[in-house]
Amino acid sequence: MKVTFLGAAKTVTGSSFLIETEHSKLLVDCGLFQGGRAKERNAKSISFDSKEIDFVLLTHAHIDHSGLIPKLIKDGFRGEVHATEPTVDLCGIMLPDSGYIHEMEANWKNRKRMRSNKPKVEPLYTAEDAYNSFGHFREQKYEQLVTLTPEIAFKFHDAGHILGSSILELWITEDGKQNKLVFSGDLGKPNQPIIKDPSIVEEADYLFLESTYGTRIHEDETTRSEKLAQVINETMKAEGNLIIPSFAVGRTQDLLYTINKLITEDKLESIPDVYIDSPLAISATEIFRRHPSMYDLKTRKFILDGESPFDSPYVTYTRTAEASKELNERQKGAVIISASGMCEAGRIKHHLKHNLWRSESTVLFVGFQAQGTLGRRILDGEKDVRIFGEEIAVKCRIESLDGFSAHADRDQLIDWVNKFVDKPDKIFLVHGEESVIKEFSKTVYDNTGIETYIPELGETVYVTKTVESIPKDNKTTVKERIKSLLEQWELESSLIQERLLALYDICESEVSEKELQNIEKQMRTLRKKLRQYRNREE
Numbered sequence: 001m002k003v004t005f006l007g008a009a010k011t012v013t014g015s016s017f018l019i020e021t022e023h024s025k026l027l028v029d030c031g032l033f034q035g036g037r038a039k040e041r042n043a044k045s046i047s048f049d050s051k052e053i054d055f056v057l058l059t060h061a062h063i064d065h066s067g068l069i070p071k072l073i074k075d076g077f078r079g080e081v082h083a084t085e086p087t088v089d090l091c092g093i094m095l096p097d098s099g100y101i102h103e104m105e106a107n108w109k110n111r112k113r114m115r116s117n118k119p120k121v122e123p124l125y126t127a128e129d130a131y132n133s134f135g136h137f138r139e140q141k142y143e144q145l146v147t148l149t150p151e152i153a154f155k156f157h158d159a160g161h162i163l164g165s166s167i168l169e170l171w172i173t174e175d176g177k178q179n180k181l182v183f184s185g186d187l188g189k190p191n192q193p194i195i196k197d198p199s200i201v202e203e204a205d206y207l208f209l210e211s212t213y214g215t216r217i218h219e220d221e222t223t224r225s226e227k228l229a230q231v232i233n234e235t236m237k238a239e240g241n242l243i244i245p246s247f248a249v250g251r252t253q254d255l256l257y258t259i260n261k262l263i264t265e266d267k268l269e270s271i272p273d274v275y276i277d278s279p280l281a282i283s284a285t286e287i288f289r290r291h292p293s294m295y296d297l298k299t300r301k302f303i304l305d306g307e308s309p310f311d312s313p314y315v316t317y318t319r320t321a322e323a324s325k326e327l328n329e330r331q332k333g334a335v336i337i338s339a340s341g342m343c344e345a346g347r348i349k350h351h352l353k354h355n356l357w358r359s360e361s362t363v364l365f366v367g368f369q370a371q372g373t374l375g376r377r378i379l380d381g382e383k384d385v386r387i388f389g390e391e392i393a394v395k396c397r398i399e400s401l402d403g404f405s406a407h408a409d410r411d412q413l414i415d416w417v418n419k420f421v422d423k424p425d426k427i428f429l430v431h432g433e434e435s436v437i438k439e440f441s442k443t444v445y446d447n448t449g450i451e452t453y454i455p456e457l458g459e460t461v462y463v464t465k466t467v468e469s470i471p472k473d474n475k476t477t478v479k480e481r482i483k484s485l486l487e488q489w490e491l492e493s494s495l496i497q498e499r500l501l502a503l504y505d506i507c508e509s510e511v512s513e514k515e516l517q518n519i520e521k522q523m524r525t526l527r528k529k530l531r532q533y534r535n536r537e538e
């Protein structure tokens, strides 16, 4: 089998991996590049014949993972796109929004080109192309094995990154040999607001691991709430506005929930007016409301206590353009959460235009800013930026809180990898900037002993397992099977024993209930199997 890294190789955006087996071609994610060289990379990403692709397995709705699906379909893809139910719901709003942005950009360029008598440019795809793609989506549940062909099966697990996000387990059989590929997708971190913690996967032959924050350690939940309260309090005192560029999906809902908690816990000196100024974020919040079964226990308890993660008398959702424009007049006392998260498009650009030059206002970054984006330029300290063709001085306070990131940090990534009982032969490091991936690669090897590989953009690798193959005949005697089970038992029990001893040594509060339950389950399964075969022999 061959894997081609069409995106997210030595870069964060454009996640897309082409897997070619003897009989099938499938894509894991089909994402849009953002930031520097995005246009050229997006055009190149679908360099294959879209008609030849049989399936797409989509890890989550973020546009850097899903944003080229309408283009794929426009180019002739006829297959199915498998994703979880919330991912399908979220794509239902995000893909048309992305199509609309491409149309607007093309219109803007074409107005200019018309004036200089140049030929028109076509948008990458339109909102209509996005609507046309919906018929291809198939909803799948977490933890359910889906057989695509006799050779290919997969399972989604909760990745704890955004609502509906998945880790993908993919089994591919060729020549009687089975390979198991695991894609971490974007991996969340424990204790993220609203959603559950990332699931643990126990075995893989090859792991494709995201590396976004492979060199960073995040603030914990308490520090991050405290810092947010501090920034709100100080900005309100300075009589300015707090502008938060935020991804419409996930981050905005986390912020809302955290601010609502700060209000109910009386942590704000004066309560600001909070505006969610992004039609996409408003629609996304509606989808969050529809899937309470995906919430974690803390959020469910918050709701049981009569509170709401997304509503309070201080929160206003501004859907219309008029309501949004009124915010331009606002001088102080407002917290404006608006998209896009990297300031490349959307209403946030208006709020930056009206606040960047005011020393009393604050711009707070709560998410990753890719190289080449407006957000990154502001965060890197540029003194002037161009917004809507106008030079704007950056004089306001610039703050950044990466505790709101929906990605696991360095230690959390390593912890997750170390939970594999049957360790992968190799880890392909993806979804990270080059300098980060290089350093992270060393960290992974030093802390897990697993070999890593850093793929280039567009690189193809052969993935074939050399050891272990599925037994082909049924002639193996019961005794032989018991013997092999006993060997397996020995190996697995020694691994379990090792892990238990390691757990025994660490602080009690750090031992997760989930892992203990997992170990108990493993032991029960082994015991059961062994008993079955012993009985059969007798």
Ligand SMILES: [Zn+2]
Pocket: 060, 062, 161, 186
């Ligand atoms: Zn994501």
Ligand SMILES: [Zn+2]
Pocket: 012, 015, 062, 064, 065, 186, 431
């Ligand atoms: Zn991503």
